[in-house]
Amino acid sequence: MRDHTVVVGFGTKGRTAIRTVCAAGLGKDRVVVIDPSAKAVAAAVAEGFEAVAGDATRSDVLRQAEVQRAKKIIVATQRDDTAVLVVLTARQLNPGATILASVAEEENAPLLRQSGADEVVTGASAAGRLLGMSALSPSAGLVMEDLMRQGSGLDMVERPVTKAESGRGPRELAQPVVSVVRGHRVLAYDDPAIGVLEPTDRVVVIVRAEGGVQGA
Structure with a gap:
């Protein structure tokens, strides 16, 4: 596989990211999921995606997903320290890919960028901004929530x-x-x-x- 999208983590963040890009036209056959949980991998396969079971901080696992040939890499792990290691290893394998990563704490975002992430989304901050916007202007909050729902x-x-x-x-x-x-x-x-x-x-x-x- 070449010029595909690799998604690390098939939890809520990973599934939502995949559904968003697929709703925009990316074929399921162009997505490879990596997750350490056999149950998550089985769920990904059941939805029509290619999937690899294993620890994405390991270069051999990333190679199984052809990370070195991927166009985009989405890192949606549960832990910020894991995300840093995944980004660092993925960047070493593929200097030209676009890497997008999610972190829970904003203080860890600079570390993700230093490790090679092109874009970093901070989950806690994004949720907080949406809550604050909804409190100040319910209508504006509804519009932003609408924009976040692809399709x-x-x-x-x-x-x-x-x-x-x-x-x-x-x-x-x-x-x-x-x-x-x-x-x-x-x-x-x-x-x-x-x-x-x-x-x-x-x-x-x-x-x-x-x-x-x-x-x-």
Whole structure:
């Protein structure tokens, strides 16, 4: 297998991540799950995924999942220290993959990035922000919760700029633009540096899930 997605951990976080990417169009045959629990591996196989039973901090287990050929690696382990070791080992095996990791405590996020993670999501902080937003503005909290549920209501997707959109400003697009991805930079929709959209840009937009817009 090549250019596939490896998901380490088939608990609540891992399953939700997989369902999100599959709802956006990734085929189940392009996903490999790694989990130390035989029960979790059996559940993953029952859902149609390839799966490997073992400790993902070990390079031989990661190689069984063809991590060295993967395009994306999602680390959704239960413990932060385990996540650090998995990211470190996976990065050594695959310097070019995009690695996304989840941690429980925000203080551990810098360590994940130093270990090689491209993006780190802090579970406790994200939940706290959503709770705080809901307390201050219930409507805003509902909208954010909706955006977090892939495949229903509103979705946030990244897509290429179309030929018709090139040369126009982000505010001129029919779909609300959240940000513009230009090269390795992610620019806010109102950043003056954007100017007009370029043919090689990508945009992160909000769409209705039933609209059938193709994401990244």
